Amino acid sequence: MRIALALTIALACAACGNDVPPEQRAEDDRMLAEQVREANDTLPPLEEVVPEPIQYADMETNDLFGLACSYAPGTSMGARVIARETDAYMKIDGEMLRFAADPGSRELPANSRSFYNGREFTLRLEVAEKEASDDSPFYEGTVWLRDRFDRVVYTGTGAVDCGA
Structure with missing residues (x-):
C-alpha cells in the first residue's frame, strides 16, 4: 500500500514537470547555471596569518x-x-x-x-x-x-x- 502511494506521488510530480514550457525550462536552467557559476567563483573569506617567532x-x-x-x-x-x-x-x-x-x-x-x-x-x-x-x-x-x-x-x- 505504501509503495503504491509513493509511486503514485512520484508519477504525479513527474507529470507536473512536463507542464513547464520548453522556453521556461531553458530559462530556469540558465538561471540555475548562473547561480552555480557565482557560487564557484566566490572565494572563501581571507584569513590573515600571524607568523610566530622561530625558537x-x-x-x-x-x-x-x-x-x-x-x-x-x-x-x-x-x-x-x-x-x-x-x-x-x-x-x-x-x-x-x-x-x-x-x-x-x-x-x-x-x-x-x-x-x-x-x-x-x-x-x-x-x-x-x-x-x-x-x-x-x-x-x-x-x-x-x-x-x-x-x-x-x-x-x-x-x-x-x-x-x-
Missing part, C-alpha cells in the same frame, strides 16, 4: 643551522622566516611549515631564493641591496605570504640576517 627548539628539531637568511619583522629580532638554498621555514599556529625553494627564482644572499612553495601557502622574499658604506651585518628585507588563491595573508618588512 631555538624549533631550529634544533628541524635542523635549521648553517647558511641561511633569517627575516624578522619591524624592530623584532625574533625570526619569522628562515630561508635556505633548498627550503624555507615559518612557524604558523604552533606548527613549523616547510616551503620548497623554486630553483628558477632569483638567488638572494646566503644562496637563498626569492620564491618558495608550500602545501597551503607560497612565500616570496626580497632583500634590499646594501650601500657600499653600510657595514651593518643586516639587510632590509620583505616577506609576502600568499594563500592558495594568491591573496596576501601576511607581509612584513624588517631586518634580514644572512650567514652561518
Whole structure:
C-alpha cells in the first residue's frame, strides 16, 4: 500500500514537470547555471596569518643551522622566516611549515631564493641591496605570504640576517 502511494506521488510530480514550457525550462536552467557559476567563483573569506617567532627548539628539531637568511619583522629580532638554498621555514599556529625553494627564482644572499612553495601557502622574499658604506651585518628585507588563491595573508618588512 505504501509503495503504491509513493509511486503514485512520484508519477504525479513527474507529470507536473512536463507542464513547464520548453522556453521556461531553458530559462530556469540558465538561471540555475548562473547561480552555480557565482557560487564557484566566490572565494572563501581571507584569513590573515600571524607568523610566530622561530625558537631555538624549533631550529634544533628541524635542523635549521648553517647558511641561511633569517627575516624578522619591524624592530623584532625574533625570526619569522628562515630561508635556505633548498627550503624555507615559518612557524604558523604552533606548527613549523616547510616551503620548497623554486630553483628558477632569483638567488638572494646566503644562496637563498626569492620564491618558495608550500602545501597551503607560497612565500616570496626580497632583500634590499646594501650601500657600499653600510657595514651593518643586516639587510632590509620583505616577506609576502600568499594563500592558495594568491591573496596576501601576511607581509612584513624588517631586518634580514644572512650567514652561518
